[in-house]
Amino acid sequence: MPTELDRRAFLQSAAVATVAAATGARTALAQSDAPSAARPVVIASANGTNATAKAADMIASGADPLDAVVAGVGLVEADPNDHSVGLGGLPNEDGVVELDASVMHGPTHRAGAVAALRNIVHPAAVAQRVLERTDHVLLVGEGALRFARAHGFPETELLTDEARRIWLHWKETHSERDDWIAPPAGDKAQSWLQHVQTFTYGTINCCAVDAAGNVAGVTTTSGLSYKIPGRVGDSPIIGAGLYVDNAVGAAGATGRGEAVILNAGSFSVVEQMRGGLAPQDACLAVLKRISDRTKDPRLLDANGKPNYQVYFYAITRDGRYGSAAMWSNFGRRAEFSIYAAGRNRTEDAACLYEGRPA
Ligand code: GLY
Numbered sequence: 001m002p003t004e005l006d007r008r009a010f011l012q013s014a015a016v017a018t019v020a021a022a023t024g025a026r027t028a029l030a031q032s033d034a035p036s037a038a039r040p041v042v043i044a045s046a047n048g049t050n051a052t053a054k055a056a057d058m059i060a061s062g063a064d065p066l067d068a069v070v071a072g073v074g075l076v077e078a079d080p081n082d083h084s085v086g087l088g089g090l091p092n093e094d095g096v097v098e099l100d101a102s103v104m105h106g107p108t109h110r111a112g113a114v115a116a117l118r119n120i121v122h123p124a125a126v127a128q129r130v131l132e133r134t135d136h137v138l139l140v141g142e143g144a145l146r147f148a149r150a151h152g153f154p155e156t157e158l159l160t161d162e163a164r165r166i167w168l169h170w171k172e173t174h175s176e177r178d179d180w181i182a183p184p185a186g187d188k189a190q191s192w193l194q195h196v197q198t199f200t201y202g203t204i205n206c207c208a209v210d211a212a213g214n215v216a217g218v219t220t221t222s223g224l225s226y227k228i229p230g231r232v233g234d235s236p237i238i239g240a241g242l243y244v245d246n247a248v249g250a251a252g253a254t255g256r257g258e259a260v261i262l263n264a265g266s267f268s269v270v271e272q273m274r275g276g277l278a279p280q281d282a283c284l285a286v287l288k289r290i291s292d293r294t295k296d297p298r299l300l301d302a303n304g305k306p307n308y309q310v311y312f313y314a315i316t317r318d319g320r321y322g323s324a325a326m327w328s329n330f331g332r333r334a335e336f337s338i339y340a341a342g343r344n345r346t347e348d349a350a351c352l353y354e355g356r357p358a
Pocket of ligand 1: 201202203221222223225231232233234235241253254255259304
């Protein structure tokens with residue numbers, strides 16, 4: 001006999017099917033709606049393939065899922081070639097790298113976060129220390145740096161030469177109403193010019209569930225490139241860029257943080273899963289809500305759809321997973337990293353809208 005939960009899940013799936021029909025939302029069939037007997041499952045943004053592999057390995061060796069995901073994203077934070085996070089992250093408009101990160105641990109329902117943190121390669125590890133060694137959830141700016149120093153985190157110049165050149169190119173070319181002069185054409189190699197003109201919200205989120213169904217997550221980022229100094233995105237805001245509930249699962253976000261904050265994005269995804277939606281459908285439902293609530297003409301394309309990208313990544317405590325993006329190809333194909341059933345790989349994310357903004 002169907003339970004109330006079954007009935008709600010059926011009604012909500014029908015609602016998502018209606019959303020999909022109305023928007024042309026693409027579902028990605030490879031994503032898993034079946035409980036996985038083969039936990040651990042670790043999900044991450046597309047730049048997190050090394051992170052999912054490392055975290056899964058650690059969990060298989062008995063590590064707590066929080067230690068595992070923080071160690072996993074640490075590989076990306078330390079990679080100078082990833083300009084979205086940690087060392088080599090793109091700086092604020094003054095050329096200073098400011099990092100945001102949060103962690104959340106399902107079994108204890110505790111969280112820690114840092115925002116606008118300078119000079120520390122591993123903000124996620126500092127966020128974990130906030131969780132473990134303070135009675136607070138979020139430390140910002142100078143206070144976060146002093147806390148990191150107190151715990152012995154080494155200070156490092158995070159602005160690599162390549163990131164400085166990208167920022168300088170942006171600074172010299174983004175306006176003709178200042179005194180900076182653009183460099184000569186062909187001045188620089190093309191490989192990094194792609195980063196210059198578009199603002200980027202690159203970030204890494206990674207969530208994991210172990211064999212016992214314990215869940216944890218982390219989100220870490222250098223935030224919006226060329227931001228106003230002090231700007232804080234969704235990544236360190238519990239409920240926005242990350243949320244974990246050990247009774248349900250976990251969700252995280254990347255992309256335009258302001259949109260995710262305004263819709264309590266990751267919390268909303270977890271609540272949709274609590275209500276019975278599968279992870280991918282929960283991600284799509286919240287993307288639809290964000291799209292519907294985007295009213296500012298500045299943020300709409302020629303067809304009235306959001307002109308920005310947002311991704312959600314979600315897992316359940318029984319090992320189901322899914323991811324969805326606002327757009328299927330916003331400069332790059334919408335994908336995510338996943339370790340499940342003993343294999344580490346990338347899969348296509350579902351999308352609310354095909355293609356890119358008009
Ligand atoms: N989602 C990253 C940011 O907006 O800072």
